[in-house]
Amino acid sequence: MPDKTARNPLRDQRDRRLVRVAAPSALVLFGVTGDLAKKKLLPAMYDLANRGLLPPSFALVGFGRRDWSHDQFRDVVRESVESYARTPFQEDVWRQFASGIRFVRGEFDDDQAYEALKSTLKELDVHYGTRGNHAFYLSIPPKAFETVCHKLADHGLAHHEKASGWRRVVIEKPFGHDLESAAELNAIVERVFPADSVFRIDHYLGKETVQNILALRFANQMFEPLWNARYVDHVQITMAEDIGIGSRAGYYDGVGAARDVIQNHLLQLLALTAMEEPLSFDAHHMRAEKAKVLAAVVVPGDRAAYSALGQYDGGLQGGQHVKAFHQEQDIPADSRTETYAALRVDINNRRWAGVPFYLRAGKRLGRRVTEVAVQFKRSPNLLFGDNGHEDLGQNVIVIRIQPDEGVTIRLGSKVPGTQSEIRDVTMDFGYGHSFTESSPEAYERLILDVLLGEPPLFPNHEEVELSWRILDPFEECWAAQEIMPEPYAPGSWGPAGADELLARDGRVWRRP
Amino acid sequence: MIVSMENTTTSAIDKKLSQLRDQHGVVTLGRVLTLVILAQAGHSEAALEAANFASHEHPCRIIMHVAHSPAESTRLDAQLRMGGDAGASEVIVLHGYGELSEPSETLFSALLLPDAPIVAWWPHLVPGATPTTESIAGIAHRRITDSARHEDAFETLSDLSARYVPGDTDLAWTRVTNWRIQLAAVLDQAEPSPVREVVVEGSGRSPSVILLGTWLATRLGAQVSFLNFPGPRRLTRVTLVRDDGEIVLERPGRAVAMLRQPGQPDQQIAMPVRDLNACVAEELRRLDPDEVYGEVLTSGLREVRVARIVDTAGELTPGAAAFLASHGGGRQDASPEPSVASAGEVDA
Numbered sequence: 097m098p099d100k101t102a103r104n105p106l107r108d109q110r111d112r113r114l115v116r117v118a119a120p121s122a123l124v125l126f127g128v129t130g131d132l133a134k135k136k137l138l139p140a141m142y143d144l145a146n147r148g149l150l151p152p153s154f155a156l157v158g159f160g161r162r163d164w165s166h167d168q169f170r171d172v173v174r175e176s177v178e179s180y181a182r183t184p185f186q187e188d189v190w191r192q193f194a195s196g197i198r199f200v201r202g203e204f205d206d207d208q209a210y211e212a213l214k215s216t217l218k219e220l221d222v223h224y225g226t227r228g229n230h231a232f233y234l235s236i237p238p239k240a241f242e243t244v245c246h247k248l249a250d251h252g253l254a255h256h257e258k259a260s261g262w263r264r265v266v267i268e269k270p271f272g273h274d275l276e277s278a279a280e281l282n283a284i285v286e287r288v289f290p291a292d293s294v295f296r297i298d299h300y301l302g303k304e305t306v307q308n309i310l311a312l313r314f315a316n317q318m319f320e321p322l323w324n325a326r327y328v329d330h331v332q333i334t335m336a337e338d339i340g341i342g343s344r345a346g347y348y349d350g351v352g353a354a355r356d357v358i359q360n361h362l363l364q365l366l367a368l369t370a371m372e373e374p375l376s377f378d379a380h381h382m383r384a385e386k387a388k389v390l391a392a393v394v395v396p397g398d399r400a401a402y403s404a405l406g407q408y409d410g411g412l413q414g415g416q417h418v419k420a421f422h423q424e425q426d427i428p429a430d431s432r433t434e435t436y437a438a439l440r441v442d443i444n445n446r447r448w449a450g451v452p453f454y455l456r457a458g459k460r461l462g463r464r465v466t467e468v469a470v471q472f473k474r475s476p477n478l479l480f481g482d483n484g485h486e487d488l489g490q491n492v493i494v495i496r497i498q499p500d501e502g503v504t505i506r507l508g509s510k511v512p513g514t515q516s517e518i519r520d521v522t523m524d525f526g527y528g529h530s531f532t533e534s535s536p537e538a539y540e541r542l543i544l545d546v547l548l549g550e551p552p553l554f555p556n557h558e559e560v561e562l563s564w565r566i567l568d569p570f571e572e573c574w575a576a577q578e579i580m581p582e583p584y585a586p587g588s589w590g591p592a593g594a595d596e597l598l599a600r601d602g603r604v605w606r607r608p
Numbered sequence: 609m610i611v612s613m614e615n616t617t618t619s620a621i622d623k624k625l626s627q628l629r630d631q632h633g634v635v636t637l638g639r640v641l642t643l644v645i646l647a648q649a650g651h652s653e654a655a656l657e658a659a660n661f662a663s664h665e666h667p668c669r670i671i672m673h674v675a676h677s678p679a680e681s682t683r684l685d686a687q688l689r690m691g692g693d694a695g696a697s698e699v700i701v702l703h704g705y706g707e708l709s710e711p712s713e714t715l716f717s718a719l720l721l722p723d724a725p726i727v728a729w730w731p732h733l734v735p736g737a738t739p740t741t742e743s744i745a746g747i748a749h750r751r752i753t754d755s756a757r758h759e760d761a762f763e764t765l766s767d768l769s770a771r772y773v774p775g776d777t778d779l780a781w782t783r784v785t786n787w788r789i790q791l792a793a794v795l796d797q798a799e800p801s802p803v804r805e806v807v808v809e810g811s812g813r814s815p816s817v818i819l820l821g822t823w824l825a826t827r828l829g830a831q832v833s834f835l836n837f838p839g840p841r842r843l844t845r846v847t848l849v850r851d852d853g854e855i856v857l858e859r860p861g862r863a864v865a866m867l868r869q870p871g872q873p874d875q876q877i878a879m880p881v882r883d884l885n886a887c888v889a890e891e892l893r894r895l896d897p898d899e900v901y902g903e904v905l906t907s908g909l910r911e912v913r914v915a916r917i918v919d920t921a922g923e924l925t926p927g928a929a930a931f932l933a934s935h936g937g938g939r940q941d942a943s944p945e946p947s948v949a950s951a952g953e954v955d956a
Contacts, residue, residue, distance in 0.1 A: 103800055105827045106792040111900040113785045113890065117793040120875060145878035148786040151793070152867050152875035188863035189878045196876075225875040 115149070118547030121261075122155035122196075122217060122226040126204070126244060127235035128169070129160060132268070136299075137235065138173050139180040140539035145193045146183040149544060153225040155196035157216055161203060169199035182537060196224060204236070204243045210251040217253070221261075228261025231546055235268055237347075242284045249288040266295045266546055269360050273351065274571065275564035282557045295546050296560065300361045301553045302538030305501040309368045309468070312495065312503065319493070320373075322472070324447045329490070330601075331453045332469045333365050334608050336461035338587070340408065340418060341435065345426035352405075354437040354567060357457045361466075363390065363563045364555065365497070366453055369468050370443055379551040383559065390562035392445045399439075399573040401600065405581035406436030406591035408460035413586035418460065420583075434581040435459045438594040439570055440601075452601060456594060460586040465608045466497040480508070480518045490520075492606070502526040613686040618718040621686050621700060628690060639697070641895065642721045644728045644748065645672040646711050646735070649703075654884065655731035656699065661885035663697035666892040669721050670699045673711040682706030684715075713743040725749040725895045729888070733757050734764055734778075737771060745773070752891050754779040756841060761815040763927025769905045774897035780815035781901050782887040786879050787820055787843065787857065794855055794867065801850045803828040805915060810843035812836025812919050812928070817843050822908045823900075824848070831913040834928075837920050842881070 107114065123141075127133060144150045158169050174194070178185055198216050202209020220226045230253070234244060245265075248254040255263040265285060272278030285294055300306055313319055322328070335357050341348045348356065367386040374381040396402040410420035421427060421435050436458030443453065472491040494504040503525045511517035545553055573579075582591035589605065598604055609632065613621065643663075647655050652674045659670050683706060689699040700719060704711065720726060728748035734755050735741040745751050755778050758764040768778065806828065808821035817834060820843060825832035828848070837844070845858035853870030857877075860866075865879040914935040917928055924932065 104792060104795045105829070106788070106795055106824070108827075108900055112894060113782075113898075113900075114789055114792050116796075117789055119793075119797055146880060148789070148877075148879045148882075150878055152790070152877040153873075186863060186880060188861060189880055192864040192876050192878045223873055225873040227872075 116548055117149060118151040118544065118549075119229050119261075120151050120153040120225050120227045121229035121231060121547055122157055122220050122224075123231045123233055123543075123547070124157045124159055124213065124217070125233045125235060126159050126240075128158040128172070128199075129162065130235050133235050134176045135180050136537075136539045137233070137543070138176045139182070140537055140543055142173075142177040142181045142190070142193055143183045143537065144540050144544060146181070146186065146189050147540075149540075150193075151547060153196065153220075153227075154193075154547075155198065155220045155224055155226050156193075157213065157220070158197070158199045159202065159209070159213060160199070161201070163201060164199050166197065166199050170194050170197050173197060196220070204240050205247065207247070207251070210247050210253065214251055214253055226261075228259065230261065231264040231266060233266040233546075238270060238272070238281060241267065241281060245284055245288045254288045255290060255293060262293070262549065263289060264293045264295060264546060264549065265289045266297055268297050270351065270355065271296055271360070271560045272564065273355055275561060275568050278557075278560055278564050282560070286557075291557065292551070294557075295542075295551065295554045296556070297542055298360050298364060298555055299538045299542060300497075301364060301555070302542040303497065305495070305497045306365070306368065307553075308501075309365075309495055313369075314373050323470075325449055325451045327472055328448075328451050329471045329473045330451055330603060331366075331369060332471065332606060333362050333369070333453065333455045333467075334469070335362055335457040335466045336464060336589075336608065337459045338414070338461060338464045340460050340586075341421070341424055341427075343425075345424055349427055349431055349433050352434040352437065353457045353459065354434065354439070354570065358437060358439070358455055359563050359567045360555075360560075362455045362457060363566060364559075365466075365468055366390075366393075366441075366455065367559070369470070369495075370448055370453070372447070377552055379554075379556075382552050383556050386555075387558050387562060389443060389445070390559060390566065392443050392448075393562075393566050394442050394444045395566060395569045396440055396442070399570050400577055400579065402597060403437070403439040403570055403574070404591060404593035404597045405434040405574065405579055406458065406584045406594065407433075407581040408435050408458075408586050409583040411586055413460060418586045432578070432580060434574075436461070436581070436584060436590045436594070438590065438597055440597065441566060454598065454603075454605075456590065456605070458590055462587055462589050463608070464499065467608055468495040468497070469493070469606055469608075470495075471606070475508075480516050494606075500526065609689070609691050611688040611690075613688070615683050616686050617684065618702075618715060621688065622718050624688060625698070625700075628688070632691075639667045639669055639721060639724060641666060641668045641725045641727055641892065642719075643668050643670045643892070644716060644726060644744065645670065646728065646730050646744070647672055647674050648732050649674050649676045651732055652701070655729070656701070658731075658884040658888045659729075660697065660699070662889040662892050665889050668697050668892070669719075669724075670697050671716055671719055672699065672701045673715070674701060674703050675709045675711065676703055676705045678706060678709040680705040680709075682708055684708050710738075710740050711744060712740045713747055716744075717747075720747075727752065727892060727895070729891075730754065731884075734768060748775070749895050750775050750777060750891070750897075752777050752779065752888075755815040756780050756783075756813075759813060760925040760927040761813050761818055762925060762931045765815050765818055765905065765909060766927065766931065769909050772902060772906050774899070774902060776905075777891060777898050777901055778815070778819075778905075779884075779887050779891070781819050781898075781904075782890055783816045783882060784820045784823075784843065785890060786882065787846065788823065790857060790865065790867070790877055790879065791824070791846065791848075794857070794869065798855065798869065799852070801852050803830040803848045803850050805847075805849040806830050806832045807835060807845075807847040807849065808832065808843065809835040809837065809845040809847075811839055811841045812925070814841045814843060818909075819901075819904055820846065822912045823904045825912050826904070826908045831915040833914070833916040833918070835916075835918045835920075 200213045221228050272281045367389050371385040371389045374385045407421040438456035440452050440454050470493045474490050492506040496502050505523045506520050508518045509521045511519050582593050584591040685703040687701040726748045727750045729752040734753045755764040806824040808817050810817040821832040848855040856868040863880045865877045867875040917932050
């Protein structure tokens, strides 16, 4: 496609209003009844239509077990669009969008259903103009991947020589539960789809604020010179949720906080915070730098000492009684699954040698927050050293990912009326309280990129494997030593062990 | 919070702003620009609403000057809106009477944000080339006009073209962005083949029709025909005539466009008419000059090869007639396209 674009006389590099629209295509959604489809994917597609960014003749094919007709499925989509879309509902946009909606009923291993899917796609190609471009969005449990991928291949729906148009497959995390299973899963998918047609969705990477980490670092002159071991003391990356596991027991038990978010979101944040400047935003340049820094990560020798696990207890949180993890429905009494995990890693390269990166993630913590805090070394304070406050003069740059997107810088300032008293103040930059309302949602951006075939925001297999290589030693250590997660009070900032982890290095967690 | 101040000065307003920030802790977010709106009395709220909407994407300070009657005695009233009443921005509305009904740079200078770029927006007209407009235009990094507010689109565009300075932009151009996106996408996919003629159809009073036609024709090296119908000021159809057939993109209603091309089933595209809010938000996204618009407006309008201008309303506007004369375009084409003939136009 790039060569065609180059020949198109309407294209002009200077014309930055001309965003690219994908080729006509059909998106086949497996797992239409899931929460993600209902709350995020379907509304995001409608929002794209409303913004005029969907390709012509965009068709959506639902594949599922329910006994639905096309119209019943349309009603389901409409309901979720009406309750969750961010742009106003417009009847005629909806009508156009709905005209491309189809539903195919079947089990994941039902050959007839795939034949029906095949003829539905054929019909769309011929009569609706989707031109043989098909994306398969697998919003389903990973254990079903193999069946679905094989069936798609068996029925000639996946990539093959005679196929006209492109075939892409989108998969959601978790990408395996350790290195081995990730490699296995990848082998299954890549047997059927070529590597560059596999899109692994980590919706975090679609967030404006995550992309903004690169802008902050590389579009400015004043931060990058400080962004290294000479000035930085350590980095804390936090992803806290104030809710419990809710109805996700089936998924969560046996997975835990580390596999659920540290392996993907937090290590991606680490990569973006620590990577070198990529040559460009092209996928291969971005991935090369991210892979380099992830490969340079070393895990501590005494992993039990440099990690902490917790499980939330029951009790009062913010004015209401909440259940303990073990009281949640379907959680076995002896479950060792952690709802809080903290660990330390180091990056063994010239820029970061000696700077620990502390990662923590948990549920039922003080509040919902995701942030990257770069803590600078203490200033020598020759002038202001005699005021007895040891914690002064340690600058911090906090990149707030969500909510309240923005950047905070902590710096020392004189206390009025005194000779040399210093106190820390914050300088705050917010993207605006409504920033997230009017800018496209992460899933909109990601769906658009799948249809365009632009992969920079999707982690590739190498990144996934490198991340497992970092987490696996911890998981193995926890399993081998049969470490029982420590209980922590709901609404607190995690178990005592997490504080000890930093105390060992003479540091403390910041309160986000 | 809304605070009204009567018979005031801009330095008093500036003082009041800092005071409000201190007393009420009204937070001003990281503001990226100052938007100066030059409005007319009685029509200002729609513009302000659009600016507020845009400020959600681009936090800014909005200064709106509302021109009241020059006959009244000279006086400045102000209204400050902050917090929830101002979207993601702070809004300063200046009501100018008498001599102050004409906005000037000196009136605003105390209120402009330090360092931040300035965008001037005339929501109701293309301003005349008076010294005061020049002075405001001179301090602004971008100047947004709306040529669609005028009766004679050709004349207004030729006026804008003569005065074009990099950094100028017009909402008539913003309104065709989605058309341009889809047409460019069509040509990304289509087999390469020269385009012989571009036919744009829509309201004769819509400058968007002219800008889009000129852009397409000059880019594609084709001649252009403008077919004008009375009715809502809107673009309805674009046809690219190629050797292998016609590519037609048409939007009969307000939301759904139809794409027809040879050898393909008809395709529907969701392409809702964009409201003022979305257009202003797009305009504020980039603050460097839009060079492509500049080219279309200046060399494009000058050099485009015009096949026909057809006006179903009867008489060509003086601007259109002058444009046609200067481009040596024929008033009647020897072999009209079938689609044209079926339109049943009264030839100009």
